[in-house]
Amino acid sequence: MKLNSLRARVTTxxxxxxxxxxxxxxxxxxxxxxxxLTRALERKLSNNAHSIVDxxxxxxxxxxxxxxxxxxGESYPPGYxxxxxxxxxxxxxxxQTGDMRDPFVNMSRIPLPAKPKWFGTFHREEVSSxxxxxxxxxxxxxxxxxxxxxxxxxPIEPIRHALRSLLLALRLTSPMILVVAAAGGYLLMSRPLRxxxxxxxxxxxxxxxxxxxxxxxxxxxDELERLSHALNRMIERLETALxxxxxxxxxxxxxxxxxxxxxxxxxxTLIELPSLPAPVMEGIGSAxxxxxxxAKIVNSLMTISRLDCGGEPMELAPVDxxxxxxxxxxQMGLLxxxxxxxxxxxxxxxxxxxxxxxxLKQIVVNLVDNAIKYTPDGGNVRVSVVAEDRxxxxxxxxxxxxxxxxxxxxxxxxxxxxxxxxxxxxxxMGLGLSxxxxxxMAHGGAASVESIEGKGTMFRVEFPLLHxxxxxxxAEKTKTVYSS
Amino acid sequence: MRILVxxxxxxxxxxxxRGLTSERYAVDVAADGMEGLELSETYPxxxxxxxxxxxxxxxxxxxxxxxxxxxxxPVLVLTARDSIDDKVKLFELGADDYLxxxxxxxxxxxxxxxxxxxxxxxxxSTLRVGELELDRLTQQVKRAGRRIxxxxxxxxxxxxxxxxxxxxxxxxxxxxxxxxxSFDGITNIVDVxxxxxxxxxxxxxxxxxxxxxxxxxxxxxxxxxT
Numbered sequence: 001m002k003l004n005s006l007r008a009r010v011t012t013x014x015x016x017x018x019x020x021x022x023x024x025x026x027x028x029x030x031x032x033x034x035x036x037l038t039r040a041l042e043r044k045l046s047n048n049a050h051s052i053v054d055x056x057x058x059x060x061x062x063x064x065x066x067x068x069x070x071x072x073g074e075s076y077p078p079g080y081x082x083x084x085x086x087x088x089x090x091x092x093x094x095x096q097t098g099d100m101r102d103p104f105v106n107m108s109r110i111p112l113p114a115k116p117k118w119f120g121t122f123h124r125e126e127v128s129s130x131x132x133x134x135x136x137x138x139x140x141x142x143x144x145x146x147x148x149x150x151x152x153x154x155p156i157e158p159i160r161h162a163l164r165s166l167l168l169a170l171r172l173t174s175p176m177i178l179v180v181a182a183a184g185g186y187l188l189m190s191r192p193l194r195x196x197x198x199x200x201x202x203x204x205x206x207x208x209x210x211x212x213x214x215x216x217x218x219x220x221x222d223e224l225e226r227l228s229h230a231l232n233r234m235i236e237r238l239e240t241a242l243x244x245x246x247x248x249x250x251x252x253x254x255x256x257x258x259x260x261x262x263x264x265x266x267x268x269t270l271i272e273l274p275s276l277p278a279p280v281m282e283g284i285g286s287a288x289x290x291x292x293x294x295a296k297i298v299n300s301l302m303t304i305s306r307l308d309c310g311g312e313p314m315e316l317a318p319v320d321x322x323x324x325x326x327x328x329x330x331q332m333g334l335l336x337x338x339x340x341x342x343x344x345x346x347x348x349x350x351x352x353x354x355x356x357x358x359x360l361k362q363i364v365v366n367l368v369d370n371a372i373k374y375t376p377d378g379g380n381v382r383v384s385v386v387a388e389d390r391x392x393x394x395x396x397x398x399x400x401x402x403x404x405x406x407x408x409x410x411x412x413x414x415x416x417x418x419x420x421x422x423x424x425x426x427x428x429m430g431l432g433l434s435x436x437x438x439x440x441m442a443h444g445g446a447a448s449v450e451s452i453e454g455k456g457t458m459f460r461v462e463f464p465l466l467h468x469x470x471x472x473x474x475a476e477k478t479k480t481v482y483s484s
Numbered sequence: 485m486r487i488l489v490x491x492x493x494x495x496x497x498x499x500x501x502r503g504l505t506s507e508r509y510a511v512d513v514a515a516d517g518m519e520g521l522e523l524s525e526t527y528p529x530x531x532x533x534x535x536x537x538x539x540x541x542x543x544x545x546x547x548x549x550x551x552x553x554x555x556x557x558p559v560l561v562l563t564a565r566d567s568i569d570d571k572v573k574l575f576e577l578g579a580d581d582y583l584x585x586x587x588x589x590x591x592x593x594x595x596x597x598x599x600x601x602x603x604x605x606x607x608x609s610t611l612r613v614g615e616l617e618l619d620r621l622t623q624q625v626k627r628a629g630r631r632i633x634x635x636x637x638x639x640x641x642x643x644x645x646x647x648x649x650x651x652x653x654x655x656x657x658x659x660x661x662x663x664x665x666s667f668d669g670i671t672n673i674v675d676v677x678x679x680x681x682x683x684x685x686x687x688x689x690x691x692x693x694x695x696x697x698x699x700x701x702x703x704x705x706x707x708x709x710t
Binding site for chain 2: 260281285296331
């Protein structure tokens with residue numbers, strides 16, 4: 001799962017929102033329960049106190065103390081009664097249930113009611129360090145003028161216990177809810193996102209291969225359907241533009257090549273004529289040479305333009321780049337030998353790329369030819385093919401005249417020559433490196449150059465690597481194919 | 485031998501006609517696809533030279549229709565395009581060979597001759613041009629009985645020359661036969677190899693067999709007429 005994917009971001013966002021909602025909900029439940037439980041306890045205490053006054057304290061005047069104690073003992077047995085009860089007159093205790101056993105509450109330590117502000121209200125008393133009880137004190141003025149206090153009390157502990165359990169339950173369930181929600185949400189998000197993923201994959205395929213295809217429109221009627229329509233319209237415009245480019249290339253090559261054919265044919269007919277004066281022969285020969293140079297330029301330009309616009313369907317197959325280099329260098333050895341240049345190749349592993357073998361070969365031919373041209377007699381040209389970081393890298397370095405730093409960014413441009421006089425003399429057209437670059441791009445690769453003036457130049461071409469396999473002669477570290 | 489040329493560019497067809505006529509072929513010219521098709525259905529031609537871009541009926545259509553009735557007529561296609569799919573399509577349509585414009589007439593002539601002969605190519609094990617002898621079995625080359633040591637490339641270059649004695653071979657033809665198209669257009673590789681071959685074959689002999697034809701290419705010639 002990618003952390004920055006839309007899916008992960010949306011899921012994170014809504015899990016965050018859910019967490020906040022859960023927190024608010026838990027707080028509400030907790031404080032609501034606390035208030036409700038406290039109120040219920042207080043109501044019970046006050047009801048008990050009032051019924052004690054009505055049922056036992058009032059009739060006590062007529063029926064006497066013995067009856068009172070007996071009746072109280074029956075309704076509120078000492079030690080067990082919940083709530084615990086104490087009835088007092090001044091400092092004299094008329095009845096009390098005494099200490100409670102379960103939970104143990106030491107009731108006798110609670111002082112007799114003295115403060116008037118407690119009368120008719122609830123207050124809390126500490127009976128021990130961790131025990132609190134709620135007390136309700138009711139003041140009753142008897143007919144004979146005596147003042148009787150009825151106190152009912154109960155420990156808070158059961159409420160606290162219930163609240164602790166509630167809190168625990170909330171703390172346990174919330175993370176579980178969040179985890180389930182996150183997982184569920186992430187899975188759920190894949191449904192609305194699936195068309196987007198499909199669309200992306202299709203668009204990538206169309207971009208790589210033929211523009212003739214169209215994306216399958218997502219018939220959801222929403223933004224995604226609009227997106228797929230928009231993308232299709234874009235592809236259509238691209239296709240039209242490319243078709244124009246293609247047709248232009250074809251038309252232009254036709255229009256240029258037909259006159260070239262005629263020029264060439266006429267000149268060839270002329271040169272066949274017997275007994276031509278030498279200057280005429282010379283002139284016709286020179287014109288013929290120029291016409292074939294022009295034909296080459298037209299060919300190269302068409303090649304570049306077709307590669308650039310992606311209109312050239314290439315025969316892609318796994319090709320061992322090292323083998324292509326080896327075979328090509330074998331065929332070019334004499335070019336180096338003529339200038340006493342040592343042409344070295346380090347055969348390493350078989351390095352497979354997906355490519356058009358003829359086109360890859362053209363890269364090697366152009367780079368090596370270029371290196372030989374710009375290297376003075378007795379220099380050297382090195383070629384290597386290695387797999388680096390999931391790329392197949394072809395390097396062609398020479399000990400030649402180098403390229404000025406200012407010219408480096410321009411060497412792959414069409415018709416660019418670092419050194420006008422020199423390259424014309426060696427027959428260059430300024431298109432070889434443009435073709436190298438165009439072929440690289442068409443293969444999803446890249447071409448770059450480094451150079452130190454007067455020391456040499458290194459061209460580096462890289463392609464996505466398919467795989468490598470060690471070749472048997474890899475032990476031979478450096479093998480000089482041809483040397484002077 | 486009667487050849488039909490379907491080519492709308494009048495100057496090109498005139499050149500081809502002139503050249504082929506001087507080689508003693510009978511040549512008819514049609515300026516558009518329709519006319520060409522009608523001619524091809526009227527007369528029994530031995531070869532058709534067809535430009536792909538002709539008016540009224542495109543070269544591809546002419547080719548298709550001709551193939552419906554006549555599967556044996558050799559067709560050499562002239563095209564100004566050179567992209568790979570065009571070529572593949574051509575062969576699928578039934579072309580026997582193609583030539584990309586601009587072409588050297590020597591090359592056109594060679595292909596015409598090859599198509600007309602079709603098969604009985606010189607496959608004998610020994611090629612001879614003048615006093616030069618090339619044994620295909622042992623890959624040995626001798627001039628006037630003296631052994632000449634050649635590298636593999638020089639050998640195939642010489643073999644190609646000797647197969648086409650007296651014919652002018654353009655650099656393009658040589659590259660396509662001895663190397664491959666990826667060497668086309670960039671290098672002076674043909675000149676370098678021919679120079680080396682020439683020094684091995686001709687040095688020390690008064691008669692120079694391998695000759696440069698200015699602007700066109702090279703040719704090999706036995707020394708009989710001098």
